Amino acid sequence: MPAYATNMRLKFPILALILEIITIILFAVFVVYDDGKGHGHNDHNATHHEEKPMDLYPMFQDVHVMIFIGFGFLMTFLKRYGFSSVGINLLLAAFGLQWGLLMQGLWHLDDGKIKVNIFKIINADFSTATVLISFGAVLGKTSPVQLLIMTILEITLFSINEHLVASVLKANDVGASMIIHAFGAYFGLAVARVLYRPGLRNGHENDGSVYHSDLFAMIGTVFLWMFWPSFNSAIAEPGYTQLMAVVNTYLSLAACVLSAYAVSSLVEHKGKLDMVHIQNATLAGGVAVGTCADMNIEPFGAMLIGLVAGIVSTLGFKFLTPILASNLGIQDTCGVHNLHGMPGVLGGLAGIVAVAMGKKEGGNPAMQAAALASSLGFALVGGVITGFIMKLPFWGQPPDQNCFDDSLYWEVPEDEEENEESLAQADHSKNKAEA
Amino acid sequence: MPAYATNMRLKFPILALILEIITIILFAVFVVYDDGKGHGHNDHNATHHEEKPMDLYPMFQDVHVMIFIGFGFLMTFLKRYGFSSVGINLLLAAFGLQWGLLMQGLWHLDDGKIKVNIFKIINADFSTATVLISFGAVLGKTSPVQLLIMTILEITLFSINEHLVASVLKANDVGASMIIHAFGAYFGLAVARVLYRPGLRNGHENDGSVYHSDLFAMIGTVFLWMFWPSFNSAIAEPGYTQLMAVVNTYLSLAACVLSAYAVSSLVEHKGKLDMVHIQNATLAGGVAVGTCADMNIEPFGAMLIGLVAGIVSTLGFKFLTPILASNLGIQDTCGVHNLHGMPGVLGGLAGIVAVAMGKKEGGNPAMQAAALASSLGFALVGGVITGFIMKLPFWGQPPDQNCFDDSLYWEVPEDEEENEESLAQADHSKNKAEA
């Protein structure tokens, strides 16, 4: 790939500014503040409208932290890709929340307007989570321009599928195991498949962590882990249902930690723990309990879901990810299949079972199954199409040798480059060269 | 110690999974959601039951952050032990909160059931704090298996002492200076005494920080410092009493920062500040004001407590910790005696004085004194017994030379090991070896 292709000088600023200006125009036409005087003739608005406008604000901030600190730092585990991880995460989420607010809002117009309130901005944040999950699958192998394009397409498709699941099928998915986690993961995996790079078959020297990058990643892990009860309960029915969603998620995550640690030690050399598992599989319990979070599955039921999710996720990292890469051409940088994909499907299946067992008033297991199928279908088809669009040659995709390297798209401080680069291999050669 | 002893391959996964499965069974038998229909015949449930089920949720999340980010990152100051600090912290707290919920709940059954609500999960988080404090005393010198055993025993004893203090003695300890901080510290010190390692008398090359590890630790410090008002007020009487607990803690911590910085500069070479003091002693004001936090001690009273705590804690780090190690055989890795032990006792004493001065309606200074004595007694006796159990030879305790080193229990990225290890000493020797 020729060098100029990765020069972002014109294409990135122009795309970013045009998108933002279009968005502002759409906001000028469609978006107003919620002043509490809506007609509420809409299920979406009527059911979830908090009594006082700021009641959900603390939960919104927890979700906000998950999106910007949680996802952003979780991906800083790569030794030379921290700027992109946390920086591009901020870019995509900042654009995505605006786009999501529009796309989701169009289904719930009130007098022709989208009335913004805390509930709506929680959902806008949620919509960006799909993109950030998919970002994990293609991390290090895509340009900011490609990723902005993915953001528009994925959030648009997400909003259609969400509307289908919630308003047409009337399926339950309070913690979004299906419509966010499974959707985002399989969308990202489909994109990764289309963008398959044979040149990375044997790995890449920068596709790994250093000691401190693993600690930065743990900031992301722990904030995601702590605030996941807010993610799964933010849009639950207020009161005791919301409490149930909090308790289920809290306990599922706690149980998941034990099984993730146990299995990590079991499958690793000399029983050691593997940071990749700890950073990711400990969170699978939050994903898997999402659909059932507001169902009466009992505390021990939530813990069983978490226990299984931790096992499945850790085994996936150890055994499945390498197979996906070598046999199916799916190079999944962050292992989103193990953290979001399989646990998301597990969550959808658990939801079908729980609804069939009558754990949710008014639930319908067939609709739950349809919701899971719809989410997977939209993800795979949408991901493949998006992947082909992203593959067009003028979006500045990095050449193989520059993958997982911030310095292609960022000014990187010189001495540190020298530091990290030189330490392992170039130390004495440099000395020689300078001598 | 033979090499196989530290191989965790079977003993750790089996222990972790068995503990989790037993816990899930106990949850299936005992734990249900709080549905707001409890009989409330129980003081514990009646007094503190929030009016709306989610009212305490934001405070719970603050406490949650203190437990998982605060304690976890505070201990990352060691140069080669960050994975264990934040990772084992997550493991112990995730198991501990489940065990704590059971142990504390058994004293407050409602129709034979433990009804989980936000108040209960705050207390479950609290119970893990005792273990995390003790973990600080033995940091770097114990295996995950030993620490899981400590978690079970310590939380069980904590729950007995807490019940004694709160329900039998009816003593006040809203911010838990006595029942968490002093208890956790002296428990940990007793364990450390039993596990005394003469081989570490002259220090260990990894028992220290590097520049960036000290910055990671400051993440822990600052989150603990900021959210301490929530820790001390979360279970206070709602309304103006809770506000008083917030204000007292906010001001005590602010005053404590000034005295900790001042004394650090006073006792160090050329008046420089010492990161160990700043990371720890600035928090002593939160510990020491705990017992009195919901008493009418006036804002300046809270500040005086913070001022004294900052001085005592900093002097303890400088002068007492070395003496404890060399003369009493108590090797206190994080100096928990200075952050939790002495300030906790100070808090207990301040509580006796404040109650004697009539600052708390219905308080009884003799019961306060008995609560302090009980907490110290349970801690010391429990800690010694626990220490001897942990000393049994088959729990995988690390040999002296592998203390303070993640690589014994974790897969550690290779280049960074090389990086940190080689820089100071092995640089040219390596070059020679490769030449």
Add this chain to the structure above:
Amino acid sequence: MPAYATNMRLKFPILALILEIITIILFAVFVVYDDGKGHGHNDHNATHHEEKPMDLYPMFQDVHVMIFIGFGFLMTFLKRYGFSSVGINLLLAAFGLQWGLLMQGLWHLDDGKIKVNIFKIINADFSTATVLISFGAVLGKTSPVQLLIMTILEITLFSINEHLVASVLKANDVGASMIIHAFGAYFGLAVARVLYRPGLRNGHENDGSVYHSDLFAMIGTVFLWMFWPSFNSAIAEPGYTQLMAVVNTYLSLAACVLSAYAVSSLVEHKGKLDMVHIQNATLAGGVAVGTCADMNIEPFGAMLIGLVAGIVSTLGFKFLTPILASNLGIQDTCGVHNLHGMPGVLGGLAGIVAVAMGKKEGGNPAMQAAALASSLGFALVGGVITGFIMKLPFWGQPPDQNCFDDSLYWEVPEDEEENEESLAQADHSKNKAEA
């Protein structure tokens, strides 16, 4: 400058302890808990008094995180100045909030007392923000003693100007674009001008970042970015006005990210992104929308403000900061002029326009303009005077060669010093010396 001048051994501890003791005495005389029984004859107390004493607590904690994590870590971008950035930030804010509570409270006495509640401690935290902004301008070039003196003087002047703006002029500045951001920035720039160091004209080897220090700084950036809606709405009228302030800030910040990224790429070599812009200019939208946050400017209006702020701020970093340093003798370490100065003035101007357009009931554009002029006037005059006081030779100001270096005021771990120092330049010379 002779060596003894920077020895803090006596002057720092004595100053810190005396200040704290004086503060405690003033608290003993003036400060009591708010017990909800105030007379409320005071506008300040009457308007903003929350109905339930803890209603504002979650917002307070968001602001608290911005002050201590946000500002503290934002400044850790310097390679060798992280201890000071986060540590001195903690010191100044801990003292500043006490001093601010007194200074602001004196204007709103109730029966001769300052009655502390959540509203008051939010404002106390706010008052420290001015100092932390000014700290950014002189970062790396001042001693802790100088900075404590700056804290007293700046917060005192801030409180006078705030009273003038809010109570005398009755101008609107809910998010404090004028009274905190513009004030803090121009105060700091005036101080920096007085403390001009010709010896740093050609830069300093430590006045830059390394890879991991830039990631630490992003922790600060992202926490500031996320919680800015709380900063701008915390003291807004509860209910829908507060919601409007949240929504405006949320959207302004999101739009600002897009324009900051676009312009950064546009002006940098090969279209790369510059961490300095990303860490700072992405926040300008929060500053600039501050004054208008609770005005009915419509969502797209907020986004336009954010869009412009991101452009102005990024261009400022690229083109204006070097000119200020070389032509005007204003060495602005963190570029506070670009993050707080120009966006703050922009916010003030936007406020004048919005009020003139009738977007705020009862607003008066002339009073808005007077508020902006007053804030700038107090800042510049106060900053110059404060600068001259700080320039007195006995406050331990660092010599030029020791600027931007923690080791002057902190015990710094040895091996890391070696690490960072030696890597770029001293590697083979050291090998030679040891050979």
